[in-house]
Amino acid sequence: MRTLIHPSAWPDRAREWTVLSALVLGSAVVIFHGYGQLLGVALLGFCFLMLGVVNAQLAIMVMLTYAFFDGDIRRLVNAVYGWPAIDPLLLLVPVVATIFGLSVLLRDKVDTPISRMVLVLIGLMGLEIFNPLQGGLRVGLGGAFFYIPPLMFFWLGRRYATPAFIESLLYRLVLPISVLAAIAGYMQTIFGFAPWEQDWINHVAASYAALNVGGYIRPFAFFTSSAGYVTVLSIGSVIALAGIWLGHRRSALALVLLLPALVLSSERGPIVKLLVAGLVVWALQRGGGKGWYLRVSLAGLATVGLLAFALPHLMPSHSDSGQVNALLAHQVGGFANPLNAKDSTLMLHLEMLGNGMLAGFTHPYGYGLGATTAAAGKFAGGGVEGRSTETDFGNMFVSLGFVGGIIYLLIMVRVLWALISDWQRRRQRTSLMILAILLVTGAAWLIAGEYSTPLLLWLLIGATDSMTRKQENT
Numbered sequence: 428m429r430t431l432i433h434p435s436a437w438p439d440r441a442r443e444w445t446v447l448s449a450l451v452l453g454s455a456v457v458i459f460h461g462y463g464q465l466l467g468v469a470l471l472g473f474c475f476l477m478l479g480v481v482n483a484q485l486a487i488m489v490m491l492t493y494a495f496f497d498g499d500i501r502r503l504v505n506a507v508y509g510w511p512a513i514d515p516l517l518l519l520v521p522v523v524a525t526i527f528g529l530s531v532l533l534r535d536k537v538d539t540p541i542s543r544m545v546l547v548l549i550g551l552m553g554l555e556i557f558n559p560l561q562g563g564l565r566v567g568l569g570g571a572f573f574y575i576p577p578l579m580f581f582w583l584g585r586r587y588a589t590p591a592f593i594e595s596l597l598y599r600l601v602l603p604i605s606v607l608a609a610i611a612g613y614m615q616t617i618f619g620f621a622p623w624e625q626d627w628i629n630h631v632a633a634s635y636a637a638l639n640v641g642g643y644i645r646p647f648a649f650f651t652s653s654a655g656y657v658t659v660l661s662i663g664s665v666i667a668l669a670g671i672w673l674g675h676r677r678s679a680l681a682l683v684l685l686l687p688a689l690v691l692s693s694e695r696g697p698i699v700k701l702l703v704a705g706l707v708v709w710a711l712q713r714g715g716g717k718g719w720y721l722r723v724s725l726a727g728l729a730t731v732g733l734l735a736f737a738l739p740h741l742m743p744s745h746s747d748s749g750q751v752n753a754l755l756a757h758q759v760g761g762f763a764n765p766l767n768a769k770d771s772t773l774m775l776h777l778e779m780l781g782n783g784m785l786a787g788f789t790h791p792y793g794y795g796l797g798a799t800t801a802a803a804g805k806f807a808g809g810g811v812e813g814r815s816t817e818t819d820f821g822n823m824f825v826s827l828g829f830v831g832g833i834i835y836l837l838i839m840v841r842v843l844w845a846l847i848s849d850w851q852r853r854r855q856r857t858s859l860m861i862l863a864i865l866l867v868t869g870a871a872w873l874i875a876g877e878y879s880t881p882l883l884l885w886l887l888i889g890a891t892d893s894m895t896r897k898q899e900n901t
Contacts, residue, residue, distance in 0.1 A: 464508055468515040475523045483587045486527070487580075487886065488600055494520045494879035495604050495659065499623075499649035506623040510630050517651075517878065521576035524882065528579025531586045541845070541892045544838050545581050548823075551831045552578075552796050561795025562807025569802020570795065570826065570875070577873055577881035584889020590857040593890050597666050597860060598675055601883065605663020606681050608656055609688035612646035616691055620644070634804070640693050651878050653692065658868060658880045660689045661697040665704050665867040666860065672712045673856045696776075697867070704866035708859055711850055776817060783816030787824030787832045799826050800875035818870040839872070842888050845895045858894065861887045 475493075479486035493500070501516045537546050552574055556567035588596075620628060628644060638645055638653055645653040664685045670678035689698060786794070797803055799815045799822035814825045820839065824832030846862040849855055864887060871877065872884045 464504065464511070465515050468519050472519055472523050475519075476526065479523075479527050483527075483583070484592055487583055487587060488596060490520050490523060491596075491879065491883060491886075492600065492604070494882055495608075496649050497878055498647065498651040498655070501651070502623040502627045506626055518572070520878070520882070521572055524576040524579045524583075528576075528582045531582040532579075535582060535586060539892055539896050541838060541841050541888075542581075542585065544834050544841070545578060548827075548831065548834055548838070549575065549578055551827050551834070555793055555796040555827055555831075558793060558795030558798075560790070560793075561798040562803060565806040566797035566800075566802045567795055568797070569806055570797030570800045573800045573802070573875035574796060574826075574873060577885040580882045580885040581889040581892075584886040584891075585893045586889075588886055588890035588893065590855065590890075590894065593857050593861070593887065597864075598670070598678060601659075602663050602666050602678060602681060605659050605666070606684055608648040608650070608659050608663070609684040611648035612656060612660075612688045612691070613684075615644075615646040615648070645693055646688075646691070652876060654694075654874075655877045655879060657689065657692045657694045657697050658871060658877060660685055660692060661701055661867045662864055662880065662883070664689060664701055665708075665863045668701075668705050669708050669860050669863045672708065673859060700867045700869055703869075704863045707866060708863045711847065711859060711862075779816045780818050780821045783814070783818070783821035784824045784832065786814070787827075787829035791828045791830070793826050793828035793831060796826050815875065817874070819873040820870065822875070823873075835873075838888075842891055846891055849891075849895050855894065858891070861891055 475486060475490055478489060497516065497520070501514055504516060505511070505514070532546075535542075537543055552571065555561075556571055557564065558567065561567055561570070615624070624647075628638070631638065635652075638647070647653040647656045648659075650656040650659065664682060667675075667678045667681040667685060670676060689701070783799075794814055797806070803814070816822055816825060820832060820835050823835040827835075843862065843865065846858045846865070849858040850862065865872065865884065868880065868884055871880070872888070873881050
């Protein structure tokens with residue numbers, strides 16, 4: 428197994444970096460000089476695969492970096508070439524991840540409960556590609572594009588994601604990218620959007636209603652959607668927060684940029700999940716045993732009481748105008764009146780989730796893999812609508828039926844419990860970091876439409892399976 432490249436190792440890596448740089452520059456020439464997007468994407472894919480052969484851990488970091496910046500890469504390239512019906516730049520990481528992941532899966536032992544359930548889940552997804560209820564084979568293949576590549580990262584995590592690699596990945600790559608995202612979000616909120624960003628906004632305006640809040644466009648930084656932007660802000664925030672207790676105290680400085688950006692994102696769910704994740708991490712690091720349940724409960728009640736008192740005083744006045752005040756008003760109004768349909772979508776989301784889980788039993792064979800993705804709206808025939816519940820486990824009930832939904836829930840429970848148990852048993856701080864990230868992204872581990880974060884999350888889940896398996900065998 429190869430390790431991360433350190434500066435002192437540069438002379439030994441000069442040949443690898445020279446070849447990689449030549450391939451990347453050649454690919455850039457192809458893309459930007461009119462020889463075809465598809466050929467350029469194929470060359471970049473070849474670069475990623477060759478890098479995976481030379482240094483798998485570095486290849487994982489490069490693929491994740493590309494996935495995080497894919498939104499602006501596509502906007503810049505398509506500003507030159509126009510927007511294609513199927514964007515080959517979106518296919519790059521999913522195709523490479525699938526090839527890379529399958530090569531690991533075929534060589535690895537499937538010897539843990541989590542890995543067996545993930546393999547069964549992949550098998551069910553393969554069958555559901557052909558489900559006629561989703562509106563055709565193209566819809567099923569579109570669903571595979573969204574759902575299967577992140578599960579391939581699970582196998583990469585099992586093989587390559589050591590605790591040292593995970594810690595380096597989170598604090599040297601993911602946290603800095605989240606800070607860059609926050610800065611980009613501030614610039615979009617205060618100064619507006621760049622020409623290529625505005626072109627994309629115009630392109631998706633008819634199909635992406637959630638991007639608009641009260642006549643203002645949510646910030647999205649360099650991501651493919653505002654939801655992906657918010658998820659990365661949440662992950663960065665919880666990494667910085669966990670660092671306070673886990674030996675990375677300087678990382679807490681990032682919260683100065685991340686938390687206001689998260690509030691201005693105008694999405695409330697991530698803030699609630701960040702509070703929950705922070706409380707759980709704080710309670711667990713304070714001591715083992717069952718006492719952490721009580722600490723979380725008491726701290727949670729105190730937090731809810733504080734918010735109930737403070738929120739009515741934070742609402743901007745109706746005379747205030749501007750994008751910042753509009754986003755803040757949307758945020759505070761939803762928290763202050765969570766059961767009011769005019770101010771909050773909480774009840775709507777709960778209804779969608781309940782209907783989705785019920786659909787897994789009324790249609791036990793599922794509606795098909797692509798039924799809960801954008802592929803349904805893009806490729807399905809007349810009369811077939813997308814059935815997304817906007818939660819991962821709800822979507823699994825809809826797409827795969829109750830069997831797939833239950834398996835997915837079991838994976839979630841098993842992974843979270845394994846991380847808690849591993850922390851209590853040997854105080855492995857990587858376990859607590861991963862737990863915090865999975866809690867702050869709860870119900871969005873495998874959400875269609877977020878192209879980057881599911882790859883990271885399933886890499887961490889694979890690392891969890893590997894760490895706990897090795898510990899159980901010692």
